[in-house]
Amino acid sequence: MSKLRLTLLGACLGLAPYAAMAQGAAKLTDPQIAHIAHTAGQIDIQAAELALKQSKNKEVRAFADDMVRDHKAVNEKALALVKKLNVKPEDNDTSRSLMQQAEAKRKELSALKGAAFDKAYAQNEVAYHQQVNGALQGTLIPNASNGELKDLLSTGLKIFQGHQQHAEHLVHALPARTGALAH
Amino acid sequence: MRRPTILAAVALGMLGSPASPAGTTQSIRMMGIAFEPKQVTVHVGDTLEWANHDIVAHTATAKDKSWDVNVLAGKNGRMVMKAPGHFDYICRYHPNMTGAIIVEP
Numbered sequence: 001m002s003k004l005r006l007t008l009l010g011a012c013l014g015l016a017p018y019a020a021m022a023q024g025a026a027k028l029t030d031p032q033i034a035h036i037a038h039t040a041g042q043i044d045i046q047a048a049e050l051a052l053k054q055s056k057n058k059e060v061r062a063f064a065d066d067m068v069r070d071h072k073a074v075n076e077k078a079l080a081l082v083k084k085l086n087v088k089p090e091d092n093d094t095s096r097s098l099m100q101q102a103e104a105k106r107k108e109l110s111a112l113k114g115a116a117f118d119k120a121y122a123q124n125e126v127a128y129h130q131q132v133n134g135a136l137q138g139t140l141i142p143n144a145s146n147g148e149l150k151d152l153l154s155t156g157l158k159i160f161q162g163h164q165q166h167a168e169h170l171v172h173a174l175p176a177r178t179g180a181l182a183h
Numbered sequence: 184m185r186r187p188t189i190l191a192a193v194a195l196g197m198l199g200s201p202a203s204p205a206g207t208t209q210s211i212r213m214m215g216i217a218f219e220p221k222q223v224t225v226h227v228g229d230t231l232e233w234a235n236h237d238i239v240a241h242t243a244t245a246k247d248k249s250w251d252v253n254v255l256a257g258k259n260g261r262m263v264m265k266a267p268g269h270f271d272y273i274c275r276y277h278p279n280m281t282g283a284i285i286v287e288p
Contacts, residue, residue: 073256162276
């Protein structure tokens with residue numbers, strides 16, 4: 001993978017200045033791609049768990065339940081695949097950057113409550129899926145070498161495109177943000 | 184009028200599968216985050232059976248909210264069509280999955 005492609009992936013995932021630059025021009029390997037995809041799923045599961053903890057909105061909670069269920073299903077398949085292929089998912093600069101970004105977003109969301117949290121969570125779900133889908137489509141899927149990994153990523157992309165649409169509907173269904181902060 | 188209706192639908196490229204004999208079961212696969220066939224034509228009293236071949240749960244949900252079938256991953260869900268009409272439907276979890284059911288009297 002070229003340095004430009006890594007930069008684009010960072011941009012796709014919203015990772016400004018982007019620590020993954022440390023990887024330089026090295027091509028992402030399948031174990032690294034698997035780890036990035038798995039990490040992206042885990043991040044959305046954790047965001048959903050936060051929503052289930054903080055939100056009382058029926059639609060938001062239903063959406064969060066969907067995210068937990070689907071991302072767990074995809075991640076279980078991913079783990080089964082790497083086991084079958086006898087490879088170990090490798091931590092890398094991109095997955096580490098994803099986790100750092102997710103932690104910052106988690107803190108931001110945790111400071112909100114009620115309708116403000118609901119709207120911010122739903123908006124973030126739109127943006128996050130948009131970013132991950134862009135990375136899957138433009139970088140991760142084209143660079144995956146193993147056919148089964150490529151197929152799983154492609155299936156994941158279709159599932160996550162559905163999540164993005166679902167999140168967009170949720171954003172429109174929720175009242176505008178009030179900016180209320182948690183006490 | 185049934186044959187002309189079917190022929191017209193075929194001519195318009197609208198038909199996913201031909202109208203079934205009354206009281207039969209029409210199968211629809213949920214696979215690759217899509218309904219296959221995307222459009223089916225059945226009669227009142229026929230049963231629709233969705234078979235979920237995907238790794239995630241899906242629903243078959245009429246856009247007019249008149250019916251809703253949950254189908255877990257690897258499972259089947261069935262429904263008897265009780266009223267005629269044209270029903271556009273989606274998966275509530277993945278709204279990029281769309282299909283249509285035409286129920287003839």
